[in-house]
Amino acid sequence: MTLASNLRENKAVYTVAGAGDFAVEKIREVPEQVTRYQGEVRETVDRYRVQVRETVGRYRGEVSRYQERVDAKDLPGAAVAYATHFGTRAVEFIDELAERGKKVVHREASEVAEIAAADQAAPKQASRARTAQRRTAQSRATGQSRSTAKK
DSSP states (O other): OOHHHHHHTOHHHHHHHHHHHHHHHHHHHHHHHHHHHHHHHHHHHHHHHHHHHHHHHHHHHHHHHHHHHOOGGGHHHHHHHHHHHHHHHHHHHHHHHHHHHHHHHHHHHHHHHHHHHHHHHOHHHHHHHHHHHHHHHHHHHHHHHHHHHHO
């Protein structure tokens, strides 16, 4: 097997490619979210400034009641359950990233194969076709990422 085929069959490579694609998608959403959250924070701070003072006293009493109920013997079992759940969710997330990365890698590999085929078919037309395919690939990648960001 060649190095390229070994890499294409490696789950870690797919996971990294999927993580990169996911990161790009989320980074494109950041400016919109920042603007939205700034407005929400201002409204929330103004609305709850007075209520915070009133509720602090009430919650102090509730915290002391909960402290009395907690048994130190229960904590190890709760920690194990939490760690098990976290591990399961981490494996699921890695699998999702690997599937996403597989799609990204195969999409890019097919575009590279198209460019290589065009290079071999017609040397004079290859540079024009290569330029057109690169533009198409770039616009697809930009459009694909934008369309997934809107979801």
